[in-house]
Amino acid sequence: MNEKSPTTYELLFGPAHPGSGNFSVKLRVSGEQVVSARSDPGYLHRGFEKLMEYRDRMQNSILSDRVCVLEALNWNLVHAEAVDELTGEEIPDKARYIRVLMAELSRIQSHLIWYGALSMGLGFDTGFKVAFGYRDYLLDIFELVTGGRVYPAGYICPGGVRRDLPDSAKTKIEKTLDKMKIMLRKCENFEKTTLYPRTRGVGVLERQDALRLGATGPIARASGLYSDVRVDDPYEIYSELDFEIPTRDEGDAYARCLLGRLEMRESMRIIRQVLERMPEEKLDPVKPKIAHKIPEGEVYVRNEIARGEAGIYMKSIGEETPYRCKIRGPSLLHMIPVLEHLLAGCQIADVPAIYWSLNICPADMDR
């Protein structure tokens, strides 16, 4: 079907659609079939890259929360690592363990949102409620450790972490992991009865397309690409930990959904190892300082966050504030080239399934 044929019309998916977030896709539709799709980003642009040029390192760690609300702690870690590499500061051992612990908890929390949003997109409200209900247990941990449920306020900051782990945190995390196990069992039951028939064979991303379009993280792994920054270019204490990187070859929406669950299981394994090896000593919390200069230099740091590969390029000319800070969010490539590629030729009813199976976050794309 020709794109400009008189029998086609334009259908807007978002930005006010409850299932799209602050993002819009313009679909060219012929009957029930999508002929082509065009992403329409920019509804959530807040200009973080420019704002960061006017703030010092600790104030920027607060901004880094907001890059992606759904996994604030992971973005904290990317920013903190970029500054740490510039300053060459020695990070205490315990702080490294806490950083990985919080980043992995944040990954599970983010995958639960993904699971919930995908269920909601498919009209399966029970899955949404279960995922968001169990996510609250993780938010309770964040509240205890960082002092805030959603925004940790730069908990993982340049130089370490802002607070030591409270005494009750370890037992609370272990109890929550047991609850997560129950949740994963519930997810497994849903998948067979509801998600499997609805997502199987929908939005297939071939391996070569995943490579060509720049997919990273779980999206690339669901298409059979074995790539994970935690293994390829280990940071913090990941090289000391024993975990697997689950991959699938199918590349469809179901494979991506399944991968989310498998990754949660691996993250739980990492958290248990980190808790076992956590050093006992007391940790000095990092306090904000005035007139704290960043040494001259430039650096690019990449991390594996829940959505894929996140990177920060930072340049400093020896002032308190960075000269330039470029943020590379994983969602940009997933939401523009990958989404447009997958939506072309699909049915209208499959659009939410494909859209949400990509685990996208408009916030980290628009920045």
Added chain:
Amino acid sequence: MIKTIWELIRNLINKPITVRFPKQQIEIPEGFRGEHKYELDKCISCGLCSRVCPNRAIEMVEAPQKHKEKYPKKYPRIDLGKCCFCGFCEDICPTDALKLTKNVYLSTFDIKNVIKEPFEDDVD
């Protein structure tokens, strides 16, 4: 199918994960970043809280005329509408005059409640 039915029966017996707010509340842990508590007599007017604030929510203001003799310096006025509750002001305060409390019930219909003056009794 049997598993799904088993799950249904289990959910009938289980308690809900939510609580009946406001009659019941989930306890807020220590160290939560809520509303500010400011102790005027501890403050040395160093202005660090105002300098470190990432949202510029803290402004150093002079005392009203009747208090000026006792408090000649400048004191922090906090705009809760701008505040992101990061807690940097609490961390940097050398005398612990500014602290964050566990109070999270900050919704208001009156805009005057959003701005916390250092001299509470003088807000008209």
